[in-house]
Amino acid sequence: MKRKWWxxxxxxxxxxxxxxxxxxxxPNPLTAVFAPVSESVWEHLKLLYWPFLAAAFVLTKDEADGRKSWCGLLAGLLGAPLLLLGAYYTLLSGFALYGLPLDLILYALAMAGGFALAWHLQRARLPAWLCGVLVIAAGIYGAALALFSFAPPELPIFLPPV
Known part of the structure; x- marks a missing residue:
């Protein structure tokens, strides 16, 4: 990846x-949209979403082909939480590994993995329809992050660890 991306x-x-x-x-409703309001896994996904989205705006600011860049970046934005959740629950459920140092490492690796995915995909020619799907998916995901801060479902991912 380019030095700028790293x-x-x-x-x-x-x-x-x-x-x-x-x-x-x-603590107020505005900061609740952007920052975790509890220690649940779901709330911590905001730590990936909002900084990655802000980085996408910075990275595409001077791009000649914004659609190509945004398509890859949105795929990375959506891929990073999948990587984090997959690794977290595999380590927790499969190996009973958990703790703050592991959480921090997984966070950094998921963010880096999302950026690496974005870097590789923005260099590929993805079809235009896929970019539209990624915009919609990223918007729905961002809305869900905000909505479930105020009205979380009674599912394990939304509950703080015991």
Missing amino acids: IICFLSILAGSALHFLYDLW
């Missing part, structure tokens, strides 16, 4: 880490 990936990881504490410092 730098922005690193800054996104730092931004997500800072977002973790935003709601504790300033």
